[in-house]
Amino acid sequence: MNSRLTEAGLFLDRVTIALDGREIVTLTRRVAPGAVLTVMGPSGAGKSTLLAYVGGFLDPAFTASGRAYVDDVEITALKPEARHMGILFQDPLLFPHMSVGGNLMFALPQEVRGRRARRERMCRALEGVGLAGLEERDPATLSGGQKARVALARVLASAPRALLLDEPFSKLDAALRAQMRELVFAKARESGLPVLLVTHDVADAQAAGGDIVEIGG
Amino acid sequence: MLTRLGPVLAIGLLTAPVAFGLAGTILPAFGFLPALGGTGFSLAPLMALAGEPAIVYSALMSLVTGLVTTLVSLGVVMLFTAAWSGTRAFARVQHLISPLLSVPHAAAAFALAFLIAPSGLLARMISPELTGWHRPPDLLVVHDPMGLAMMAGLVVKEIPFLLLVTLAALPQVHPARTRALIAAMGYGRIGGFVFGLWPQIYPQIRLPVFAVIAFATSVVDVAAILGPTTPPPLAVRLVGWMNDPDLSMRFLASAGALLQLAVTAAAIGIWIVLEKLTARLRERCACAGLRLRGDAPVRWTAFGLMLLSALTIFAGLATLALWSFAGLWQFPDALPASFELRNWARVLPHLLDPLLTTLIVGLVSTAVATAIAILCLAREDEMGRPPGRGALRLIYLPLIVPQVAFLFGLQLLFILIGSVATMTALILAHLVFVLPYAYLCLKDPWRAFDRRYDQLAAGLGKAAWRRFLLIRLPMMTRPVLTVAAIGFSVSIGLYLPTLLIGAGRLTTVTTEAVALASGGNRRVIGIYAFLQMMLPAIGFAVATLVPALIFRRHRDMQV
Numbered sequence: 001m002n003s004r005l006t007e008a009g010l011f012l013d014r015v016t017i018a019l020d021g022r023e024i025v026t027l028t029r030r031v032a033p034g035a036v037l038t039v040m041g042p043s044g045a046g047k048s049t050l051l052a053y054v055g056g057f058l059d060p061a062f063t064a065s066g067r068a069y070v071d072d073v074e075i076t077a078l079k080p081e082a083r084h085m086g087i088l089f090q091d092p093l094l095f096p097h098m099s100v101g102g103n104l105m106f107a108l109p110q111e112v113r114g115r116r117a118r119r120e121r122m123c124r125a126l127e128g129v130g131l132a133g134l135e136e137r138d139p140a141t142l143s144g145g146q147k148a149r150v151a152l153a154r155v156l157a158s159a160p161r162a163l164l165l166d167e168p169f170s171k172l173d174a175a176l177r178a179q180m181r182e183l184v185f186a187k188a189r190e191s192g193l194p195v196l197l198v199t200h201d202v203a204d205a206q207a208a209g210g211d212i213v214e215i216g217g
Numbered sequence: 218m219l220t221r222l223g224p225v226l227a228i229g230l231l232t233a234p235v236a237f238g239l240a241g242t243i244l245p246a247f248g249f250l251p252a253l254g255g256t257g258f259s260l261a262p263l264m265a266l267a268g269e270p271a272i273v274y275s276a277l278m279s280l281v282t283g284l285v286t287t288l289v290s291l292g293v294v295m296l297f298t299a300a301w302s303g304t305r306a307f308a309r310v311q312h313l314i315s316p317l318l319s320v321p322h323a324a325a326a327f328a329l330a331f332l333i334a335p336s337g338l339l340a341r342m343i344s345p346e347l348t349g350w351h352r353p354p355d356l357l358v359v360h361d362p363m364g365l366a367m368m369a370g371l372v373v374k375e376i377p378f379l380l381l382v383t384l385a386a387l388p389q390v391h392p393a394r395t396r397a398l399i400a401a402m403g404y405g406r407i408g409g410f411v412f413g414l415w416p417q418i419y420p421q422i423r424l425p426v427f428a429v430i431a432f433a434t435s436v437v438d439v440a441a442i443l444g445p446t447t448p449p450p451l452a453v454r455l456v457g458w459m460n461d462p463d464l465s466m467r468f469l470a471s472a473g474a475l476l477q478l479a480v481t482a483a484a485i486g487i488w489i490v491l492e493k494l495t496a497r498l499r500e501r502c503a504c505a506g507l508r509l510r511g512d513a514p515v516r517w518t519a520f521g522l523m524l525l526s527a528l529t530i531f532a533g534l535a536t537l538a539l540w541s542f543a544g545l546w547q548f549p550d551a552l553p554a555s556f557e558l559r560n561w562a563r564v565l566p567h568l569l570d571p572l573l574t575t576l577i578v579g580l581v582s583t584a585v586a587t588a589i590a591i592l593c594l595a596r597e598d599e600m601g602r603p604p605g606r607g608a609l610r611l612i613y614l615p616l617i618v619p620q621v622a623f624l625f626g627l628q629l630l631f632i633l634i635g636s637v638a639t640m641t642a643l644i645l646a647h648l649v650f651v652l653p654y655a656y657l658c659l660k661d662p663w664r665a666f667d668r669r670y671d672q673l674a675a676g677l678g679k680a681a682w683r684r685f686l687l688i689r690l691p692m693m694t695r696p697v698l699t700v701a702a703i704g705f706s707v708s709i710g711l712y713l714p715t716l717l718i719g720a721g722r723l724t725t726v727t728t729e730a731v732a733l734a735s736g737g738n739r740r741v742i743g744i745y746a747f748l749q750m751m752l753p754a755i756g757f758a759v760a761t762l763v764p765a766l767i768f769r770r771h772r773d774m775q776v
Binding site for chain 2: 052055056057059060061079080081082083084085086087089091093095096097098099106107109138139140141154155158160164
């Protein structure tokens with residue numbers, strides 16, 4: 001048990017999620033920084049439920065036990081906003097009432113102080129996904145691929161402890177999908193973030209390169 | 218947490234005034250009102266009521282008015298939706314009708330009166346060429362003894378309301394798919410809709426239908442403007458007694474309010490029986506497999522009636538506006554000989570006080586109601602589930618209990634604590650009616666919000682209150698402002714609550730307009746009614762323009 005406290009990364013410790021007394025997920029796994037754990041299963045198997053549990057927004061209809069840690073912190077003891085779990089959904093969900101830059105500035109931690117410093121960080125984050133100079137744009141005017149990149153830049157800008165990916169590539173077309181996969185996993189490795197990926201696409205799992213867990217079915 | 222206050226405030230505001238108000242009406246109806254010397258219980262007020270001339274006739278008229286109005290307006294809405302939903306014509310008519318929802322009942326009633334009166338616009342258009350009339354004929358078109366004008370006035374106002382609630386329920390039954398499925402079995406449009414879709418839609422609009430019955434059985438303003446006078450419908454007589462300087466008439470008025478409660482309950486009871494009978498008839502037809510394919514005449518009739526109801530109000534409103542600027546306008550000229558601003562200049566000084574009251578009460582009650590509705594919905598988000606059926610019934614409570622039945626008692630309560638005719642009391646009374654609409658109109662757009670935005674923001678490390686203020690509220694700007702505009706228009710249109718709680722000392726453009734009805738000065742009525750219809754329109758314009766302006770650079774916030 002002690003080894004848990006010294007090892008870095010995301011640790012799911014006997015996580016069990018049940019609906020109406022029926023267990024749908026039972027999992028104990030460790031994900032090292034920069035590594036990916038892929039959870040696969042048919043739709044409705046409870047993949048997204050697992051992400052909701054780790055993120056802290058499990059529907060009250062479910063009951064869950066177990067714990068999740070990142071590094072030394074038990075995140076399941078924290079409020080959702082204190083967990084710093086960066087989430088990517090299959091839709092980019094850019095805030096429509098903010099500019100591209102506004103979306104990123106909203107995500108930057110409060111510890112980054114000063115307008116200039118925050119702007120600079122925002123611009124660098126955009127550069128990091130190959131979208132330098134788009135900060136003033138309305139998200140609605142971006143292409144699908146650009147939106148996906150902004151969503152990635154936004155989640156990275158928030159300095160998360162881990163990434164939760166909820167089928168983030170499923171709505172992109174084939175060429176874009178391969179590109180985004182590469183970019184997301186590269187960024188996660190670069191920042192040393194443990195990644196929890198749920199998908200039903202085998203290609204996602206292969207590209208992720210990490211362990212694969214099958215649930216449901 | 219602050220959000221816990223939402224449901225508490227809402228339940229308090231919806232039930233307490235109705236409960237206390239009913240008590241304050243029922244006790245005097247049995248002779249108990251210590252302030253006026255009634256210290257014991259007796260049946261004297263009820264006996265006095267029974268002795269009033271033609272009281273049974275008044276009560277029956279109220280009952281019939283409520284049932285006929287509801288039957289006709291719901292029938293038109295059902296047939297029109299059945300025949301035309303999903304078509305381009307439907308969308309057009311829907312756009313034409315929706316703004317009419319915000320027109321106060323009194324303004325719509327005046328609009329109709331100005332159109333169909335013997336000296337109204339319709340008679341002028343065809344006189345003297347077709348009719349030979351050189352002076353207005355001596356016909357009782359408005360205030361007709363059968364109450365047809367009153368029912369027509371109510372029908373044209375309830376149609377937009379019922380259409381809107383039907384439209385809100387429609388998407389949940391997947392109309393396009395189901396319609397295709399039923400059509401493939403060879404059913405006509407209307408038959409297929411009534412057999413296949415209406416049974417799923419109706420339960421969702423049942424409470425609004427009851428609200429229409431309750432309103433139409435107890436309406437005062439429309440009845441005073443268009444209804445019979447010898448004798449008037451029950452509610453009009455009650456308000457007359459209530460406003461009698463002889464305070465002992467309050468016992469009689471309260472007894473009458475009790476009768477009103479019974480009349481409305483009876484109307485709803487009869488309606489429930491009608492529901493059962495028509496459902497049985499529908500089932501029989503459906504089981505017999507009646508295809509009802511030759512429904513073209515019915516389809517076109519429904520279309521015609523819908524259009525007629527909308528155009529009636531529009532034409533009437535235009536006539537009102539015309540009168541407010543009219544100089545000399547002799548019968549049978551179709552248009553005034555001249556236009557002038559003198560009418561407005563003369564009325565304006567008298568207008569300012571009621572206008573100010575209207576605005577303050579409207580804006581404050583709307584702001585409070587919208588805030589409480591938001592708190593309730595935010596609380597639902599926290600709880601993770603919408604409230605049950607019981608809570609929804611509670612929200613309809615002030616709309617289904619006839620207004621006179623509890624407003625009498627509420628007025629009494631305010632008199633006893635010395636706060637009748639204060640701004641606070643008036644705002645409180647308006648809140649009782651604005652809050653249900655605010656909640657009902659906001660709940661669907663609020664729940665349609667994609668919760669993943671909130672989860673995402675939490676993942677970005679934002680606390681709940683920041684997510685609420687920086688993400689949820691800004692993204693909800695448009696529905697929230699629209700709801701505020703609806704609330705404002707409800708407040709503007711409220712006649713009886715303003716009359717009773719304002720006690721004649723606080724007046725709004727609506728109470729002033731109705732008070733002018735008997736006087737018959739068309740120019741002055743035109744001005745008040747014109748304002749009545751303009752104020753809600755301005756509210757909706759603001760609700761449309763402000764988000765468009767704020768979010769002019771954000772395309773996804775435009776629609």
